[in-house]
Amino acid sequence: MNYMFRFPFDLAETQRINVDGQEMLIFEEGERRIIIRSGTELPIAQVGRLEVRGYGYCSEDEARADGARWKGATAMGLLRSNLGVDFRARQVPHYLTEEGKQHFARFFEARPGERLGSDVPGVSIFQDGSEPARFIRMFTTSRQISTGERALAAIRDSYDETAVPDAAALVAIDMFGSYFHMPSTDAQFLSLMIALEALVVPLPFDGVNADAVASVITHIRTLDLDPSARDSLAARVGHLGEESIGQAGKRVAMGLGDRLYGGLDAPSFFTYCYRMRSAIVHGSENRPDPAELHDAIAALLSFTRDLIQIHVLGKTTSG
Template sequence: MLEDDGVSQVYMRSLKEAEPLIEATNAALFGIGYPSAGEAQAAGSRWRSILHVAFARLNMGVDFGDRSPAFEGGLSDFGIAMLSDQYGQQVMNDRPGVLVYGDPKPLFFSSSAIARVLPSRRRAEGTFLEAARLEGLDVTQAERLAFELYGASFFETQADARLLMVMMALETLMEPRPRAPETQALVRDLIRQVKGSDLPTSEVSSIVGSLKWLESESIGQAGRRLVSVLGGRRYMDMEPAKFFTKCYTLRSALVHGHLQRPSRMDVDIAASNLQMLTGELLGRRLLHVTEEWLVEQGMTEDLETRQDTVNDEAGRGRAGSIWRTVRRLAGLRRAR
């Protein structure tokens, strides 16, 4: 019990029946005994703020579900009416935030689905084998870090976090170039003016530090140049540089405190396409490996008959190692 003033009570419990709160992964805050719906709504909003600051002080991360796809959709008005008649009590769509209802407690409805997209066996193995043939393959430290961030993004369930993590992966690959000499000269002139001003030392240092960044191209410019190597590929029906600009604009709206955040759906779709762009950028040496190309190479879907197709310039021992790796990966996928 978190609050009891003799009229209303506030308590928290697990959403799983009889599960101790300390073991819960899904919980809700309940308030009962309010004289009106308006007072219940106000109390719910107050406690939402209380939970924010309390969990932060406890160093506990909590997902309130505001941007979760699990709470989108639901029953239509007709569906709610039909189930209410069927069960003889009120039915409500489960939604994040504050829900106000009267006694008796209604039934809450929610639905969700998880989809998994996997490459074909032919494409998976063919990609590994073709990668083994690459000569002089040298993955830089920046590319390794980018891949770690890119890979971690697939384990993020929130669209906002996923987009930000993939954008971080791209930023590790950017190398802003110096601007044109005349532009640099203008920036240096501004720096001299600031240094010769009567502003406080701390203010001068801050402004000069910001101006020095202007001697090189912006992150947006560097990003557009980076992804331009993907040529005519399309993402959300946009060429790479234009799509990068769209995603960078979304990123700015998320991290700079815009009160009107972009919709979860817009961010989710952009993040998925940005993952694809980043994967193709990191694996651009293998962009020629497509299902059509593999068919042209005579690769079939039969794993057992493809073992000897790589024993050419790659070398028998090297190919065998890759083959065993692919077989283990294929076995893991079947075991799931």
């Protein structure tokens, strides 16, 4: 009995692989055959939704292990070709119910007995020949509609209030806007965190803390070290004389008063999000669960919007 693997991936909207057919051969040796296929009825050159399939494995474990290796090779190969690949591993998966399969079978005019499957992220294993004929990808998207009157009123009010964003606010507004164009949950979350950090400026400590740091720096400058190493060490110690980003963020968040975000007060919510941000950007093996991240983003949108308004206007119009 032979087994096969399959994993889907997406290219960026502005990138394509220029192949006219619906599949291209990556590797073939004996019964082993690895291909890239279009994820739709269109040629590879016209779509960003693709998949890799591997055939000719003697066991599920062998197929899964080699599938994982080919997935890594695909990631590195496309990176080396300057192509952005998204394996959708950080998205919350959606599965077809039996009723859903029947609906899509009618929609696609599937032949009797033709199987449909959920297009889930990651490496999937099938008995060779038993894989679904078509993989359906489920989306949960929504469109936000703002009334013309509301948008115009907000613009006029901002003009009357002399709402002129400074450099930090402009960065925050740009990153807030970029959230709506990001394809993955991680990227959406990080764009909002960058917006927040643009507004967070650590303040220097005073009193005993400042004196202690200054004393240590003075001592460092007397050490018999390479000048560049000595200056670098002094600069690192110098940062101990000011707030950390976490401390500064909590201070700035206090300006939101008693509002709650995700069931937390504003300073606690900033800390919660900042910890998740650190786990993502520093390559932690314990990255936040995509579902938890998705829920956090709903509150983070309001949190970021409110902080930008506080920064520019000194108030927020949200309830």
